[in-house]
Amino acid sequence: MTLETLQIQSLRCIQNLQLSTHARWNWLIGANGAGKSTVLEALHILGTGQTWRHGPRHVLREGDAEYLLSARMSDHFLALRRRGEVREIRYDGESVHSAWELLDILPLQSLHDDNSHFVAGTADDRRRIMDWGIYYVDPYYGTVFREYRRALAQRNAWLKKPQGKSPWDSALAMAGEGIQQRRQDYLTRIEPYLQKLWTSWSGATEILSLHLQSGWKEGLALQESLQRDLGQDREMGYTHSGPHRANLVFRVRQRMALDILSRGQLRILGLAYRIAQLLLLREAGFALPTLLIDDFAAELDESARNWWVEQLNVLNVQVFAAVTAAGQIPAGVQGSHFYLAQGQLEKEIVI
Structure with missing residues (x-):
């Protein structure tokens, strides 16, 4: 769904800002501290209910009691107000009770400092970005994911005061195996898109592959792994095995991408993966999300920036991108x- 207007009140350095947005490219231009990232963060909060940086108490503009964010999309209106720990979200005048609902109201793909280098970053980053894509192409993934998180929280609570046999292992294992299978299916579908994009960028026919480490001992079912680890889990007070410990590994020429690619190449690989997610979404017949890109030009030379813009133009997607100077924007x-x-x-x- 294309954003038409955005209003931000009392968020970080912004007191009151209104933008009439473009259906395709929206360039936020200014020096460090100008408010570019805050605009992107406002959109991220509207689409997820959460900031991408610090907790709510650090988001509010100094001296103000609450912040208010709103956006108009065609005939729809979304608003989010936060005062202390109290959050109010309304969509077309109706209350929104869960941040999960925002994922469908305002789909976003965010690229910022914490995840722009996710290929070389943490396993948590790679899981989150992978799960984002699965959520939008698999209608049951959100349900299975929430079931797993609920069972995991209950098992971890039980581990702090364990009595008898764990009552949560079966539910946790069933949901966890479902997550693993859906993740593997997704990577099988996205890999050809990623290979084609990587070839278009590198100009070489290097074989690129994605490998998913499940998060529990290879060769065991998850329930077997939970039973095997029960003593350690009781001692530590939390669950060690499961898809919450999974890792996505990128390989080029059968070698770890981290070992043979430069930092700039790793960022291009990460961008190619994000574009591949969008291509898969489009093929599946789903609406494409709005893209939020912080520090668009970071570690990218002119040819890389042109390649990225070319790929996004083909997708015809709405983009909000931050740059420090207009000269960093590709011509045309x-x-x-x-x-x-x-x-x-x-x-x-x-x-």
């Missing part, structure tokens, strides 16, 4: 240029 890209300074809009140019 149509869209809106929003020049920001100290949390305020200085000027807007539509190209």
